[in-house]
Amino acid sequence: xxxxxxxxxxxxxxxxxxxxxxxxxxxxxxxxxxxxxxxxxxxxxxxxxxxxxxxxxxxxxxxxxxxxxxxxxxxxxxxxxxxxxxxxxxxxxxxxxxxxxxxxxxxxxxxxxxxxx
Amino acid sequence: xxxxxxxxxxxxxxxxxxxxxxxxxxxxxxxxxxxxxxxxxxxxxxxxxxxxxxxxxxxxxxxxxxxxxxxxxxxxxxxxxxxxxxxxxxxxxxxxxxxxxxxxxxxxxxxxx
Numbered sequence: 512x513x514x515x516x517x518x519x520x521x522x523x524x525x526x527x528x529x530x531x532x533x534x535x536x537x538x539x540x541x542x543x544x545x546x547x548x549x550x551x552x553x554x555x556x557x558x559x560x561x562x563x564x565x566x567x568x569x570x571x572x573x574x575x576x577x578x579x580x581x582x583x584x585x586x587x588x589x590x591x592x593x594x595x596x597x598x599x600x601x602x603x604x605x606x607x608x609x610x611x612x613x614x615x616x617x618x619x620x621x622x623x624x625x626x627x628x
Numbered sequence: 629x630x631x632x633x634x635x636x637x638x639x640x641x642x643x644x645x646x647x648x649x650x651x652x653x654x655x656x657x658x659x660x661x662x663x664x665x666x667x668x669x670x671x672x673x674x675x676x677x678x679x680x681x682x683x684x685x686x687x688x689x690x691x692x693x694x695x696x697x698x699x700x701x702x703x704x705x706x707x708x709x710x711x712x713x714x715x716x717x718x719x720x721x722x723x724x725x726x727x728x729x730x731x732x733x734x735x736x737x738x739x740x741x
Contacts, residue, residue: 602669621671622669
């Protein structure tokens with residue numbers, strides 16, 4: 512199946528700093544990318560959806576100024592957690608979809624564990 | 629309200645025993661249905677999916693799921709559980725009018741020797 516990578520897999524940062532997480536579709540063009548957040552022993556919560564070249568659509572309650580999403584190319588999306596705080600510590604998972612309107616082409620990255628000290 | 633529900637937070641079964649994980653959904657039209665497995669600290673692996681047609685779906689690793697429209701359910705089953713099946717299992721849906729995938733709360737499976 513298609514491969515989605517995330518980098519870094521783990522990151523530890525100090526409170527107040529910004530962290531960028533990359534999500535790449537390695538062998539297909541992702542027209543849409545999704546960012547999820549997962550708290551320990553909890554489910555995945557959709558944070559935002561981004562289409563290449565467009566502004567991301569954020570879910571209710573997700574601060575768009577805090578979680579900056581850029582989807583500048585068909586193979587790369589980035590999530591930047593700005594001015595991170597300990598409550599932002601979580602497991603962030605990206606997902607990429609190729610063909611528009613075909614739900615089974617959504618592939619998930621391995622996740623990035625963010626720890627904010 | 630639209631939702632996908634996994635009633636069981638944690639299930640423990642003995643190795644070799646059968647398994648059934650429950651998933652119910654509440655949507656106006658039957659959404660696309662998925663089951664994923666997540667090992668600790670890992671991403672998601674698709675086990676199987678249902679779009680239409682035969683209501684009994686075969687997946688990887690010996691899993692199957694049955695879609696029951698009358699019960700709005702899509703339960704995951706395995707006849708004989710292996711220790712390596714211990715993981716978190718998520719039911720997910722993609723509504724027909726919205727391509728965003730939504731997840732149930734997950735069921736954590738523990739396998740006893």
